[in-house]
Each structure stands twice: as C-alpha cells, then as structure tokens.
Amino acid sequence: MNNDFKPYYAVIFTSTQNENIESYSKMADKMEALAKQQDGYLGIDSARDHVGITVSYWDSLDAIKNWKQQSEHLQAQQKGRTVWYSWYNVKICKVEREYEFTTSSPPISKH
Amino acid sequence: MNNDFKPYYAVIFTSTQNENIESYSKMADKMEALAKQQDGYLGIDSARDHVGITVSYWDSLDAIKNWKQQSEHLQAQQKGRTVWYSWYNVKICKVEREYEFTTSSPPISKH
Numbered sequence: 001m002n003n004d005f006k007p008y009y010a011v012i013f014t015s016t017q018n019e020n021i022e023s024y025s026k027m028a029d030k031m032e033a034l035a036k037q038q039d040g041y042l043g044i045d046s047a048r049d050h051v052g053i054t055v056s057y058w059d060s061l062d063a064i065k066n067w068k069q070q071s072e073h074l075q076a077q078q079k080g081r082t083v084w085y086s087w088y089n090v091k092i093c094k095v096e097r098e099y100e101f102t103t104s105s106p107p108i109s110k111h
Numbered sequence: 112m113n114n115d116f117k118p119y120y121a122v123i124f125t126s127t128q129n130e131n132i133e134s135y136s137k138m139a140d141k142m143e144a145l146a147k148q149q150d151g152y153l154g155i156d157s158a159r160d161h162v163g164i165t166v167s168y169w170d171s172l173d174a175i176k177n178w179k180q181q182s183e184h185l186q187a188q189q190k191g192r193t194v195w196y197s198w199y200n201v202k203i204c205k206v207e208r209e210y211e212f213t214t215s216s217p218p219i220s221k222h
Contacts, residue, residue, distance in 0.1 A: 094205045
C-alpha cells in the first residue's frame with residue numbers, strides 16, 4: 001500500500017447515443033485535446049459498446065468546474081443534449097485509494 | 112440540484128487484456144451475477160474497446176471489501192492476473208455529486 005497517496009477527483013460520464021452521431025468523434029477528439037490543456041487535468045479513460053463510459057481525472061473540484069465552464073466545452077455540452085446523446089449521467093467522485101497490477105513491469109509505487 | 116443526495120462508492124476498474132481470453136466472458140457474466148447478490152451492491156457500468164472500463168457502485172466501503180473477499184471472486188481475481196489481464200488498475204472512489212440528462216423522460220430528481 002502507498003501511504004503517500006494524494007486524493008484526486010474522477011468524473012464518471014456514462015452515456016447512450018442517438019442514431020444520428022455524425023460529427024461526434026471529431027468533437028470527442030477535440031474535447032479530449034482541450035481537456036488536456038486545462039489546469040488540473042490528470043488523465044482520461046474511455047470505452048464504448050452498448051454504453052459509453054468516459055472517466056476523466058482532475059486534481060481538484062475547481063479544475064472540474066473550470067472545465068465544465070470552458071467555452072468550447074459548453075458548446076459541445078449543448079450539442080450533446082440536442083444531437084448526440086439520448087441519455088447521460090455525470091458522477092463527481094473523490095478517488096480515495098488506488099492499486100494496480102501489471103505483467104510488463106513492477107506495480108507503480110511511491111516511497 | 113438534489114439536496115438529499117446520499118454519497119455512495121464507485122470502484123473504477125480499468126484493464127487491458129492478453130491475447131488469450133478464452134473463458135473470459137463467461138467468468139465476467141458470472142462475476143456480475145454474483146456481485147448483484149452481495150449486500151450493498153448498487154449497480155454496474157461496463158464497456159470495452161482498446162481499454163476495458165467497469166464501474167461498480169456500492170453503498171459502503173465494507174460492501175466493497177466483502178465483495179473483494181468473496182471466494183469465487185478471489186478465484187477470478189487470481190485467474191485475471193495469471194491469464195486474462197496484462198494490466199489493470201482499481202480506484203476506490205466516493206461519489207459526492209451526480210446529475211443526469213435524458214430525452215425520454217424528465218431528469219431524475221428527489222424532493
């Protein structure tokens with residue numbers, strides 16, 4: 001266990017898409033590129049089959065708030081509601097503990 | 112905003128798989144069925160493309176601990192490390208806030 005673990009935040013975004021998803025992936029790529037430029041951005045995980053799950057990681061609640069209000073992201077959120085998504089859910093979470101397994105190199109640990 | 116929001120917990124499991132994934136989906140289905148029988152289980156979201164993301168939801172840290180130690184789940188974890196996964200990461204999170212959008216019915220809200 002890592003005793004130096006510093007809590008950070010995760011935003012779990014789950015969604016189902018409408019039939020009409022033209023221009024979606026271009027926007028998704030752009031939003032990911034923009035998010036990476038935000039202060040406090042730590043990373044992202046994303047996968048889609050029946051449901052889409054995108055988890056983004058941030059160093060503070062303020063960083064999440066600032067990204068939510070970023071102007072191009074606001075436009076994408078609006079288009080998400082009118083065009084792309086039939087449903088979505090957003091959960092703001094505090095990551096309290098974390099562990100990892102890998103076969104390619106020893107598990108990450110801080111000392 | 113929902114002022115009655117009761118915090119709960121999310122376990123974010125991200126993974127990459129080995130080539131050899133025979134018998135994986137059968138195990139994954141069984142583990143999902145078993146998790147649903149655990150006390151404190153609230154739900155699950157799962158998607159996979161380049162990376163797999165499974166987020167399970169629980170009403171307490173004890174519920175997460177009990178599921179981690181469930182006997183058949185322990186066997187699956189062992190097989191995960193030796194056969195299925197080349198890498199995985201587990202994050203234990205407290206869900207502090209949540210909101211939802213849907214076109215099919217009004218957003219869920221409690222009063």
